[in-house]
Amino acid sequence: MHVTFIANPHAGRGRTKRFFGRFLEQSPTRLDAEVRWSQGPGHATEIARSAAPATDVFVIVGGDGTVHEVVAGLMPTPKPIVVLPAGSGNDFAAHFACPTTPEALARVLDDGVGVVVDVIDANGHCCVNSIGLGFEAQVTKESRAIQGLRGLPLYLTAVFRAMMRFDCPPLTIRLDEQDPIIGERLMVSIGNGTRAGGGFLLTPDAWLDDGSIDLCIVERMGRLRMLQLLPKAIKGAHVDQRGVTMRRAAALTVESARPFHWHIDGEYVGETTGPLRVRILDRRLPVLCAQNPAPRTTQALRRII
Numbered sequence: 001m002h003v004t005f006i007a008n009p010h011a012g013r014g015r016t017k018r019f020f021g022r023f024l025e026q027s028p029t030r031l032d033a034e035v036r037w038s039q040g041p042g043h044a045t046e047i048a049r050s051a052a053p054a055t056d057v058f059v060i061v062g063g064d065g066t067v068h069e070v071v072a073g074l075m076p077t078p079k080p081i082v083v084l085p086a087g088s089g090n091d092f093a094a095h096f097a098c099p100t101t102p103e104a105l106a107r108v109l110d111d112g113v114g115v116v117v118d119v120i121d122a123n124g125h126c127c128v129n130s131i132g133l134g135f136e137a138q139v140t141k142e143s144r145a146i147q148g149l150r151g152l153p154l155y156l157t158a159v160f161r162a163m164m165r166f167d168c169p170p171l172t173i174r175l176d177e178q179d180p181i182i183g184e185r186l187m188v189s190i191g192n193g194t195r196a197g198g199g200f201l202l203t204p205d206a207w208l209d210d211g212s213i214d215l216c217i218v219e220r221m222g223r224l225r226m227l228q229l230l231p232k233a234i235k236g237a238h239v240d241q242r243g244v245t246m247r248r249a250a251a252l253t254v255e256s257a258r259p260f261h262w263h264i265d266g267e268y269v270g271e272t273t274g275p276l277r278v279r280i281l282d283r284r285l286p287v288l289c290a291q292n293p294a295p296r297t298t299q300a301l302r303r304i305i
Helices: 011-026 043-054 064-074 102-111 135-143 151-162 223-235
Strands: 003-007 033-037 057-062 081-085 113-122 125-127 130-134 170-175 181-191 213-219 244-249 251-256 260-264 267-272 276-288
Touching: 003 043, 003 064, 033 043, 043 057, 043 064, 057 064, 064 081, 064 125, 064 267, 081 102, 102 276, 130 135, 135 151, 135 181, 135 260, 135 267, 170 213, 213 251, 213 276
Parallel strands: 003 033, 003 057, 057 081, 081 276
Antiparallel strands: 113 125, 113 276, 130 181, 130 260, 170 181, 170 251, 181 213, 213 244, 251 276, 260 267
């Protein structure tokens, strides 16, 4: 079995490079593996695409952005992946029992068990965990400029910065064949998984392999109301609050008369007026993980390799 490590030295504010250096020093020499370091945005996609024919398993070292790039390079028929979480948010990895030591990785590769999860397609871009529109994406943009923090403290700081200059664009959201949802929205979180922003449970009822996209749609509101909702969103307790609508669909379209911010898997994309067309690709990505605890999927663990 040939394993390709793809590592982003800049993920986790440089934490990946330090973590993976120690990891390699302790790794067993019997592993048939090569290590490839990404050199900038999009490079992990190129590495994955070129290495795929000779690789049995990809080990992704980094955060959500690195996972996103590697899977983009492997689509439409990705090889199995293992995630060594070393990023700032690690929202996708939080759904699995991911290895963090050489010994744990060796066990995962030897066992060869895991699950096959959905992937979201958004205007041709793949998404493994979440897409954020409006305020959520503006928070992602703000987080890129913050140094010295990671995880939830990083995103909370970015939230308060984004609150100083946020917009609520008029969105038209069409879910499957239902009547459109029209109005000014603070944000729309589109979830394959439950988490976004380093630990906010924005779509807490999502399952990674249920063939559906979960949505959290938040109407226009002021800063005081936002501050009241913020601690609830961290725990996933916002779903029945005034101004919040939760929906589920297999496909959706979003467009607006004014540009809105958007991100994919924690990577800021930019602004668009749409139409943004989003659809689920059912059970497309094989993910290897440890056998306990159970992943956030409807499947039992099974042999993948």
